[in-house]
Amino acid sequence: MNDITISNNPDRERFEVSVAGKVIGKAWYKAYDGDGQAERIFYHTVVNEEYAGQGLAGRLAKAALDETVAAGLGIVPVCPFIKSYITGHPEYEASTVAITPAHLQFLDKALAARA
Template identity: 40%
Template sequence: MPERERFEARDEAGALAGRLTYQLTGAIVVYTHTEVDPQFEGQGVGSALARAAMDDARAKGRTVVPICPFLSGWLDEHREYETLVARSTRKIK
């Protein structure tokens, strides 16, 4: 939902399962927060949101700044997106 600056995951009935929010400035996208509804935790919703967000950034030629701790950790395990990520020399925890 570009107008809301977020990606949403919904179940088959249309219920909101999770969201990943972002802020966009030119070609830089800052992913700020990932939230999964408790009833959908452990079902891959967060990973699906992360993959959709990163694939979107790749398709649009954007540089990613992963402020969200979930996404940052997910990216540590998914090095295929490393070329999109702006990393500093220090890790913020």
């Protein structure tokens, strides 16, 4: 698969992996101001089932985390996949922020407002 692209879609607050122009995976996030440091709360990652097992979720996570670090933002890994990815890739630990009740309350309110 050479026609894979991964991009940030800030209007939808998600990173997307596309194959031949079709979005087949997403890593959703919310921007958060954590006591003066801008952070990105990652809360859900999914790749369409027919593309499972091809390493696309890992490529999506890497691109999302690399861009987050490059932008100087803290990573808040609420999403189990992102959390697991960071565990296997210690280069992101310095940019990872511990999840607090404030993060979860913010996320709950933001997602409830969206629904």
